[in-house]
Amino acid sequence: MAVTDTAIDRIKDMIISGELAPGDRLPKEADLAERLGLSRNSLREAVRALALINVLDVRQGDGTYVTSLEPHLLLDALSFVVDFHRDDTVLQFFEVRRILEPAATAMAATTMSDVDVEDLRKILDSLPEDPSVEQLVANDLEFHHRIAAGSGNAVLCSLIESLSGPTARARIWRGLTQEGALGKTREQHVAIYEAVANRRPEVARAWATVHVAGVEEWLRQAL
Template identity: 25%
Template sequence: MPEYLKKINRSSVVQRVIDRLTQAMLSGELKPGDKIPTEMELSEQLGVARNSIREAIKILVYIGVLEIKRAEGTFVCNGFSESLIDPMIYGIILNQQNEQELHELRAMVATGVMRLAVEKCSEEEIAQLKERMIHLKETIMVEHPDVDAVFEADNEFHDAITDMGHNSMISKINAIMRVLTYSTRYESVKGMLESGRKEELYEAHERVYQMIENRQKEGLHQSVEATYFFRVFGENLKV
């Protein structure tokens, strides 16, 4: 009998069913595309009520681990599902009162994105990033820069770096972080422009570009932190 089909204790039954099924996926007992036993079969094998099995399956379907095919049964999903990210989004949103933790997570993800870009980018991609940087400079260095235009150019620059890492899961996680930090990043760009620090704003991004162009891994975290601007108009702001 497979390990995941052994009877389980009564406490926290739904969570234990979830744990048993996910552990079976991690161990390889259940593989992507495999059909899992029916509710009745799982109920009998695990020694728990069908409603607990049903609830556990609902949760695993919601987060994108299982999928139900009508008239066929329930299967382990093949590949990455967008819905896998949803619970993480909600968890981060609910914990945003701790801005320091969010800042640390953002810096960690951004540093990882930079490292992948340095390791994997092609010469063509570096040339494309340079075009994004030139565009960013052009939007920043006009006499009266438009905040929305600069912010959009800034996002395009960072999106290009993310794409250079060629990792779809990290790209999705990084996109979430940029959504969660949207307002602080926007206010930071606005504050830098309105306080006459547009050269500093551009130069921080140029340093990031130079590190990628030179495929320099040392000091990546410090370069990322240099694009998180503080004490603009007495506020703590991040890009």
């Protein structure tokens, strides 16, 4: 394992130094192994590991390439790890959401285009008057996704997206058991939208905090 770690570090150094740029093809396996002073087996293991976390893209019959290294690709591995969360850690995910989402919402209030703000309104309007819990949660996830993307920060957006899975089940549970959950969600979404549409970042931040903290506090009491 230590030899494989060394191989990973050496390929990583080539990327960080700019010797290998996004989209570049790696040298042939034999040449690269000799150049790095590694066995071909160690190099293959390193390539497999880096492909799993989307740093490298192995194309059968073509070669191995450095990916685009875009945040959404690199943070996919985080989403994979998050999927293994235990129920007793879901509150911790909400605590992280409460830190990240208000910041993203404040940023969205200053960076979202008018077209994107209008699309946000359409998402709110697309929710039926008497939706099912599944429709409500799907609408909620799409609403928050658009705001995260609207922050203009791809890393922040990817981090928030990775938290969607562990918290979605709690959202459904709340919708099924808490009286007035639909009305609260709809009301707070409208308040967040209006703050974003009116370009009021601190108001948007405050409403996003209230929104996430409300679900968190309900879950804390329910548990």
